[in-house]
Amino acid sequence: xxxxxxxxxxxxxxxxxxxxxxxxxxxxxxxxxxxxxxxxxxxxxxxxxxxxxxxxxxxxxxxxxxxxxxxxxxxxxxxxxxxxxxxxxxxxxxxxxxxxxxxxxxxxxxxxxxxxxxxxxxxxxxxxxxxxxxxxxxxxxxxxxxxxxxxxxxxxxxxxxxxxxxxxxxxxxxxxxxxxxxxxxxxxxxxxxxxxxxxxxxxxxxxxxxxxxxxxxxxxxxxxxxxxxxxxxxxxxxxxxxxxxxxxxxxxxxxxxxxxxxxxxxxxxxxxxxxxxxxxxxxxxxxxxxxxxxxxxxxxxxxxxxxxxxxxxxxxxxxxxxxxxxxxxxxxxxxxxxxxxxxxxxxxxxxxxxxxxxxxxxxxxxxxxxxxxxxxxxxxxxxxxxxxxxxxxxxxxxxxxxxxxxxxxxxxxxxxxxxxxxxxxxxxxxxxxxxxxxxxxxxxxxxxxxxxxxx
Amino acid sequence: xxxxxxxxxxxxxxxxxxxxxxxxxxxxxxxxxxxxxxxxxxxxxxxxxxxxxxxxxxxxxxxxxxxxxxxxxxxxxxxxxxxxxxxxxxxxxxxxxxxxxxxxxxxxxxxxxxxxxxxxxxxxxxxxxxxxxxxxxxxxxxxxxxxxxxxxxxxxxxxxxxxxxxxxxxxxxxxxxxxxxxxxxxxxxxxxxxxxxxxxxxxxxxxxxxxxxxxxxxxxxxxxxxxxxxxxxxxxxxxxxxxxxxxxxxxxxxxxxxxxxxxxxxxxxxxxxxxxxxxxxxxxxxxxxxxxxxxxxxxxxxxxxxxxxxxxxxxxxxxxxxxxxxxxxx
Numbered sequence: 001x002x003x004x005x006x007x008x009x010x011x012x013x014x015x016x017x018x019x020x021x022x023x024x025x026x027x028x029x030x031x032x033x034x035x036x037x038x039x040x041x042x043x044x045x046x047x048x049x050x051x052x053x054x055x056x057x058x059x060x061x062x063x064x065x066x067x068x069x070x071x072x073x074x075x076x077x078x079x080x081x082x083x084x085x086x087x088x089x090x091x092x093x094x095x096x097x098x099x100x101x102x103x104x105x106x107x108x109x110x111x112x113x114x115x116x117x118x119x120x121x122x123x124x125x126x127x128x129x130x131x132x133x134x135x136x137x138x139x140x141x142x143x144x145x146x147x148x149x150x151x152x153x154x155x156x157x158x159x160x161x162x163x164x165x166x167x168x169x170x171x172x173x174x175x176x177x178x179x180x181x182x183x184x185x186x187x188x189x190x191x192x193x194x195x196x197x198x199x200x201x202x203x204x205x206x207x208x209x210x211x212x213x214x215x216x217x218x219x220x221x222x223x224x225x226x227x228x229x230x231x232x233x234x235x236x237x238x239x240x241x242x243x244x245x246x247x248x249x250x251x252x253x254x255x256x257x258x259x260x261x262x263x264x265x266x267x268x269x270x271x272x273x274x275x276x277x278x279x280x281x282x283x284x285x286x287x288x289x290x291x292x293x294x295x296x297x298x299x300x301x302x303x304x305x306x307x308x309x310x311x312x313x314x315x316x317x318x319x320x321x322x323x324x325x326x327x328x329x330x331x332x333x334x335x336x337x338x339x340x341x342x343x344x345x346x347x348x349x350x351x352x353x354x355x356x357x358x359x360x361x362x363x364x365x366x367x368x369x370x371x372x373x374x375x376x377x378x379x380x381x382x383x384x385x386x387x388x389x390x391x392x393x394x395x396x397x398x399x400x401x402x403x404x405x406x407x408x409x410x411x412x413x414x415x416x417x418x419x420x421x422x423x424x425x426x427x428x429x430x431x432x433x434x435x436x437x438x439x440x441x442x443x444x445x446x447x448x449x450x451x452x453x454x455x
Numbered sequence: 456x457x458x459x460x461x462x463x464x465x466x467x468x469x470x471x472x473x474x475x476x477x478x479x480x481x482x483x484x485x486x487x488x489x490x491x492x493x494x495x496x497x498x499x500x501x502x503x504x505x506x507x508x509x510x511x512x513x514x515x516x517x518x519x520x521x522x523x524x525x526x527x528x529x530x531x532x533x534x535x536x537x538x539x540x541x542x543x544x545x546x547x548x549x550x551x552x553x554x555x556x557x558x559x560x561x562x563x564x565x566x567x568x569x570x571x572x573x574x575x576x577x578x579x580x581x582x583x584x585x586x587x588x589x590x591x592x593x594x595x596x597x598x599x600x601x602x603x604x605x606x607x608x609x610x611x612x613x614x615x616x617x618x619x620x621x622x623x624x625x626x627x628x629x630x631x632x633x634x635x636x637x638x639x640x641x642x643x644x645x646x647x648x649x650x651x652x653x654x655x656x657x658x659x660x661x662x663x664x665x666x667x668x669x670x671x672x673x674x675x676x677x678x679x680x681x682x683x684x685x686x687x688x689x690x691x692x693x694x695x696x697x698x699x700x701x702x703x704x705x706x707x708x709x710x711x712x713x714x715x716x717x718x719x720x721x722x723x724x725x726x727x728x729x730x731x732x733x734x735x736x737x738x739x740x741x742x743x744x745x746x747x748x749x750x751x752x753x754x755x756x757x758x759x760x761x762x763x764x765x766x767x768x769x770x771x772x773x774x775x776x777x778x779x780x781x782x783x784x785x
Contacts, residue, residue, distance in 0.1 A: 005781055011467055089461065171467065244778060256779040265783075330460045336467040343461055357466075364460045366468070370531075371573040373473055375721040380673065380728070385777035387726060407777060415465030422471040429463050 003235035004245040007383040009416045017303040018174045031074045031311025032348040034086040034094045038144040040066030051078045056105035068146045069136040073289035073309030075103040087333040108286045115283040128197040135281030136288045140273030144352040153263040160266035162195045164205040167241035170335025173355040175292040178305045180214040190275030198268045203229040208236045239414035243269045297358030299325040315345040329364030332357040367424035378417035388417030392427040395434025403434040477532030479669045483662035490645040490655035496607030498547035499651045507538030509558035517567045540580035543652020548599045548611045557583040577763045578723045581756045598648040616648040617707040618752040621699040642706035659711040672719045675731035680714040683739025713755035723763045730773035
C-alpha cells in the first residue's frame with residue numbers, strides 16, 4: 001500500500017466521533033466573522049452597523065487576488081464592526097451580526113437534488129473558477145489557501161492531476177470522513193468540477209486505510225460513474241495529509257524545496273471538504289458559509305460532528321456535546337498535531353475550523369524537558385528529510401545562516417519531531433522562530449537587491 | 456472557568472522517554488546476562504552488580520556534590536546501562552577494585568566531565584574498558600573457561616579465547632591451530648571463553664530483536680557492521696584459509712555485543728541513516744583490520760572508539776535525503 005517515502009509518525013488515532021452522523025448545529029444568538037480567515041490579504045468589510053443581512057449575503061469583499069470574500073451564515077442585523085480574538089490568539093477586525101430568524105438569499109438552491117456536470121455543459125473552466133472565487137472558497141483542511149489561486153497556476157506549469165486530500169491524518173478529527181460517507185455523490189461532482197476547472201483529465205482521492213468504509217463507498221461510486229477518478233488507499237501515517245506528502249504518496253513525485261509549488265510537479269491538491277464546497281457553490285449557487293466541524297475529546301460527554309454556520313462560537317458547539325468538562329486544560333482549534341490552542345472558547349467557527357478538541361489538564365501539559373541524547377528519532381521522523389535537533393539548536397543560538405543552509409524554510413511544522421522526542425524537547429517551537437526569522441531575512445534581502453538595481 | 460493552557464502544536468506526545476529507551480536496552484541485555492551466569496557462574500553476576508553499583512554511585516555523587524544539579528539524572532537508567540555494558544566487557548573473574556576504577560573512568564572522566572548524558576564524545580563503557588585494558592592488561596585478558604559450575608568466580612580456571620586462537624593461527628601461519636576453535640554451536644550458546652557478556656551469540660541476537668521491535672534502534676548500524684565483517688573477513692578467508700572463516704569472526708569476541716549494544720549508543724553514533732551506514736561499515740572494516748593485523752586479538756572496542764571520534768565529521772558530511780531529492784518513480 002502506498003504512503004509517502006520520508007519519515008512520518010504514528011500518533012494514536014482516537015477517532016472518537018467516527019460513527020456520529022453529521023447533525024445541524026443550532027443558530028447562534030450573535031455570529032462573529034473575523035476578516036482574516038484565509039492565507040493572503042484580509043477581506044474588507046462592506047457592511048455597516050444596522051445593515052440587514054440574509055444567509056449568504058456577502059459581508060466582506062476580497063482584499064486582493066490572494067484573498068477571499070466572506071459571507072454571512074445567518075440572517076439578521078449587523079451589530080457592530082469591531083475586533084475579535086480568533087483562533088490565532090490575536091485580535092482581528094470582525095463583523096458582528098445579531099441573528100434574527102433564518103432567511104436565505106434568493107438564488108441559493110436549497111433542494112437536495114444532485115446536479116452533475118453532464119447536466120450543465122455550459123460550465124467552462126473559466127466559469128467554474130469565477131464561481132469558486134465569488135463564493136469565497138478556501139482550502140477547508142485548515143491551511144485556508146484561496147482555492148481559485150491554486151486553480152490558476154503560474155505560467156509554465158501544466159497541471160496533470162487533481163489530488164483530493166481525504167486523508168484526515170490528524171488524530172481525533174472525523175469531519176472529512178463523515179462528509180465522504182454522507183455526501184459522497186456531491187463530493188464526486190465537486191472533484192469532477194475541480195478537474196474541469198484545472199483542465200486535467202485524471203483525479204485521485206487519497207484516503208487512509210483507517211477509513212475502509214469511505215474507501216469502499218467512493219471506489220464503488222467512481223467505478224460506476226467516474227472512470228477518470230481513482231480512489232487511492234494509503235497506509236495510515238502522519239503527516240500524510242500534508243500537501244507535499246500526499247503528492248509523494250499518490251503519484252510518487254516530490255515537490256522541490258520552497259518556493260516551488262505543488263503544481264510544478266503537475267499536481268493540484270484540494271481537500272475533500274473543499275470539493276464539497278465547490279459543488280455547492282457551482283451547482284447550488286451557495287457561497288461558503290457553513291462547514292462540518294468535529295467537536296471531540298476524551299473527557300467530552302458526546303463527541304460529535306456538526307454542520308455549523310460560520311460565526312457560531314465554539315462554546316455553543318461544546319455545550320451541544322454535553323458542555324465543557326470540569327478538568328479541561330486546553331481547547332484546540334483543529335487537530336492535536338497542528339491545531340492551535342485557543343485562549344477562550346468564544347472563538348467563532350471559521351472557514352478553516354475542522355475541529356474543536358478538548359484536552360484535560362493532564363493531557364494538556366507538556367512533559368518535562370530533558371537534555372538531547374542525540375537518539376536521531378527526530379531525524380527519522382521528519383517527513384521533509386531535515387534534522388530537527390540541529391535546526392532547533394541553530395535557531396536557539398540565533399545562527400540564521402546555519403538555519404537557512406540546513407533547509408529551515410522547508411519545514412512544514414507538522415510536529416512529528418517534537419511528537420517523537422523522548423526528551424520532550426520543544427523542537428518545533430524553536431524551529432518556528434528560526435523559520436519565521438529566516439524567511440523574513442530572505443524577503444528583506446530580495447527587497448534590498450531590488451532597491452540596489454533601481455539606484 | 457479556569458484559564459486555558461495555551462501552547463504551540465503539537466499538543467500530543469508519543470510517550471517515549473529517555474528512561475523507557477534505556478530500560479528497554481537493559482531488558483534486551485538480560486538474556487545475555489543469564490547466559491553468562493550459566494557459562495561463568497556467579498562471577499558474572501557479581502561483576503555486573505559491582506559495576507552497576509559503582510557507575511550509579513559515581514553518577515549520583517557527581518550530580519550531587521560536584522555539579523550540585525537540582526535534578527539528579529541517575530534515574531534515567533543510563534548509568535545502570537553503562538555499568539552493565541562495562542561489566543559485559545570484562546572477564547568474570549576480575550577483581551572488584553579494577554571494576555570500580557573502570558566505572559570511575561567511564562562515568563566521571565568520559566561521561567560527566569563532558570557534560571553528562573548526551574554530551575559525551577566517546578562511549579563511556581568502551582572507554583572504561585579501553586582504559587582498563589591498557590592499565591591492567593594481564594587481568595583484563597585472563598579469561599575464565601566456561602562450564603566450571605555456578606560457584607566459579609575469582610579462582611576460575613582460565614584459557615584461550617577463540618580470538619586468541621585465530622590470532623595465533625595467523626601469526627604462526629599455521630592453519631592447524633584453527634582446529635582448536637570451539638564449534639559454532641558452542642559459540643552461539645556461549646560455551647567459550649571471553650568477556651562475560653560477549654560469549655552467547657544467540658542471547659545477543661535475541662537482544663537485537665527486542666531493540667528493533669521496540670524501535671529503540673534502527674537496523675542500520677548493527678547490520679552494516681555485521682555485513683562488513685562477514686564480507687571483509689570472507690574475502691580474507693578466500694584469499695588465504697589461514698584467516699578464520701567469517702562465521703567464526705562474527706560469533707567470536709565482542710563483535711555481536713559491540714554491533715548491537717555499543718555502536719548503537721545514541722549519544723556517540725551518527726544522526727542520519729546514511730551516516731549510520733558509513734559509521735557501521737567503517738567499524739566493521741576497522742575491526743577486521745585490528746583483529747588480523749593489530750597487536751590485540753580483539754578490535755571491536757577500539758574500532759568503535761575510533762569511529763566515535765569521527766561522528767561529528769560524519770554528521771556534517773552525511774545529511775539525510777531531503778524531501779524533493781528522492782527521484783520520481785512510476
